[in-house]
Amino acid sequence: MNEYILKINGLSVSFGGIRALDSLDLALRPGEIAALIGPNGAGKTTFFNCLTGLYAPSEGEIILFPEKDVEGVSLKGLKPHQITEKGLARTFQNIRLFAQMTVLENIMIGRHCRSRTSVLGALLRNAATRKEEQDIVEKSYAILERLGLALSVNELAGNLPYGAQRRLEIARALATEPLLLLLDEPAAGMNPQETMQLMEIIEEIAADGISILLIEHDMKLVMSLCQRIFVIDYGQKIAQGTPAQIRSNPDVIRAYLGE
């Protein structure tokens, strides 16, 4: 087992003259739940976008360590879909479901990079294609059941209640079989009950050995769920440590938590 699942060294990105991320170092351990917090505009979502290939970082290294792979794979410069294939999946801060597709189909999209059927296979619909399709449906359905969405399989994703949409985003990301799951404000807009449910789901996912890095403003959730917390402000890491350490860190209190 490697010590880390993801290692980021000196990650920087600039937009014009603005340095949105400034030589950020971060390392995640396998199976841990970590949080990335910071004030609005600190660069949290930019950081996620760099990791998942939506933005091209100007400097730095992003290395993913799949199990037993001591060398690791560099994710820098890969396209978003290649990064997902390597094992990094994410959700979005502003929900980005495929609204006109059914709940099940949304999950089935997540299986895309784990299946192979080509144009020819789709046209001929041979035994291999049918088997793969069956497999996609079964695996997708299993994920839906796990996240408590099985009752709305056939509903259009856009018609789901808000909390369920958030869960569906997580389900869709899980369908890609990630090693590391990036959650961008998963509890935003949820009521306390939905947040409780979400916390259980996140713990279950982590128990399966999937590492989780989440951005969140709900401090109760962050403090009770995460083993480690990273704090960034103005694109720079200002602190890292256990919830207790972060809570008493003067820099963090000044920049984010408040007195």
Next chain:
Amino acid sequence: MPLSPSFQEIKRSFFIALWFVFLTFPLMVVKIDPLDRVVHWRWENMVYVGLAGFIFSFPGRWLMRRQQLRQGKPSGAGSAGFMPSAFIRDTGIRKIIILAFFCLALCFPLIFSPYQTNIMTTALMYVVLGLGLNIVVGMAGLLDLGYVAFYAVGAYTYALLNYHFHWGFWAVLPIGGLIAAFFGILLGFPVLRLKGDYLAIVTLGFGEIVRLILENWGEFSQGPSGISNISRPGFFGIALSLDEAILYLYYLMIILVLVTVFFVNRLQNSRLGRAWIALREDETACQAMGIDKTKIKLTAFALGAFWAGIIGVIFAAKTTFINPASFTFLESAIILSIVVLGGMGSIAGVVLGAFILILLPEYLRFLAQYRMLAFGIILVLMMVFRPQGLIATNRRTYIFVKKTDAET
């Protein structure tokens, strides 16, 4: 609708009537007789237009209000509404309907004249064109305004190969499709990064470029005078009379439509088809879910163009004469209208849309000069009252079957 319309309502209708009078003034009132060099002022028409505008604006507004109320409903209005699609969802009834249509299609040339059969063949060609464009626009959500270019590529592939090398129809049919698909990829590469309006403009330009090349590169395509004496499709080496050839092409198109529907349906419910729809819904999320955007965009362009190429070959063989004038932007616009009117991404919708858009102007001929006007009014009304198309996409049936599979 209130029984006694308020003063406000009457005032609004009055202005609508006034606006219509103004709009139709040069058309309905002024009539110039170039022979006698006099202008006829038909004031009575103005009164009729005004009255009609005034009266029809009441039910018109009432319908609009109802439409807005329906749109205001929070969920399922678009997907669940409309009786016929719910009715067709019943598989037993659907089978009977399909069977009836199939019998009608087979018997059609026996009942009607060759002229009617010829029109029907044209409509069937547009069905396939619509289904092809439906892959690009309806499923993948890439607005392509230059689709006619691929149609032209197919037609000229056959015309030129036949003219220079005397290649037969059946040999060129797949080649025409493949060359058009190649052109699809050629167009796909530069527009990979473009979306929406920008994509539409580039594809529009592409369509015009292809047409202008065909028009101006005389040595290659014989310019505006076109290529004539193209061979009709061969039938096991037997010479066919004109009527027989029409019949033959008709049945050929029936088969091709069935094949296309069969394959497009399979594509739609495949891994690739889902990826296209995901691309249409949200490009960023689509990439983040591990879908290679480049690959599926190019596949969509290539597959869409393939069908246009095939139909191009058939078109050249059917008319035995082609020139660039057959491949104007209007053709692209009509095919796009078929997709939008029928219902984006819906196979049954596109089939229906093609029949309506191609046959309606044909059978509205009794309205003489008003037929295009009637046609336009129908399109406008459709877009106002049923923007999702005649038959909205319905992906549930397939999923429902699959779901029970997964549960057991």
